[in-house]
Amino acid sequence: MESNIMVLGANNVGKSAITVRFLTRRFIGEYGDMELTADNPSNFNNSLSCAGSQWTGAYPGSIGCRDSICDKATFSAVARQIQHTRTTKDSLGVEKVSVVIMRNKRDLQHCRVVSGEEGRLLALATHCHFYEVSAAENYHSILTVFHRIKEYKLTVRRPVGIKSIVKSMLAVFTRKRRDGYRKNETVDTLFNVKG
Numbered sequence: 001m002e003s004n005i006m007v008l009g010a011n012n013v014g015k016s017a018i019t020v021r022f023l024t025r026r027f028i029g030e031y032g033d034m035e036l037t038a039d040n041p042s043n044f045n046n047s048l049s050c051a052g053s054q055w056t057g058a059y060p061g062s063i064g065c066r067d068s069i070c071d072k073a074t075f076s077a078v079a080r081q082i083q084h085t086r087t088t089k090d091s092l093g094v095e096k097v098s099v100v101i102m103r104n105k106r107d108l109q110h111c112r113v114v115s116g117e118e119g120r121l122l123a124l125a126t127h128c129h130f131y132e133v134s135a136a137e138n139y140h141s142i143l144t145v146f147h148r149i150k151e152y153k154l155t156v157r158r159p160v161g162i163k164s165i166v167k168s169m170l171a172v173f174t175r176k177r178r179d180g181y182r183k184n185e186t187v188d189t190l191f192n193v194k195g
């Protein structure tokens with residue numbers, strides 16, 4: 001099955017790092033103007049595009065919106081990108097576009113400024129899936145997310161009940177009041193986030 005996946009995100013969140021990790025299994029560090037080809041060992045027959053900050057309607061398929069745990073501004077940018085993607089989708093009459101929020105740099109816990117709960121809350125409110133990954137740390141979590149993105153195209157996410165939203169909001173506010181962000185806060189990894 002062929003899928004089009006577009007990677008969106010603010011500057012420096014790791015769009016190239018994640019894409020290169022997926023395609024080559026390697027974390028390179030600095031990318032410059034490297035050309036990417038979808039020729040990876042997982043036999044994932046896709047069109048992949050690193051697209052900067054906004055979807056214009058090209059390559060309808062799945063959108064991976066990226067932010068980084070170390071930069072609050074990139075988190076706000078994701079919310080805007082999701083909104084923009086939905087508006088573009090509606091105005092173009094595109095039937096199905098799945099959006100996944102993939103937060104990168106989870107290895108940098110010491111400079112975390114956005115909590116996992118905030119990400120999950122945004123995902124609940126916007127009917128997206130949410131993952132925290134690290135391109136630097138390992139290949140398999142990135143591979144799994146890309147495969148899940150492909151699967152999401154086939155399923156439409158059920159609307160979330162009010163109970164889940166209230167529960168997530170309570171988790172965010174209770175934690176902030178209690179102790180701010182814990183230094184070594186354990187956030188959901190790819191493997192224990194509930195879709």
Ligand SMILES: Nc1nc2c(ncn2[C@@H]2O[C@H](COP(=O)(O)OP(=O)(O)OP(=O)(O)O)[C@@H](O)[C@H]2O)c(=O)[nH]1
Binds near residue numbers: 012013106136137
């Ligand atoms: N620690 C850590 N650093 C990362 C990770 N992913 C990317 N980086 C670093 O973050 C910086 C930006 O990564 P890029 O992949 O170039 O980010 P980008 O979003 O493609 O950047 P632009 O093309 O400038 O928008 C580089 O120095 C990467 O080495 C990660 O998971 N962990």
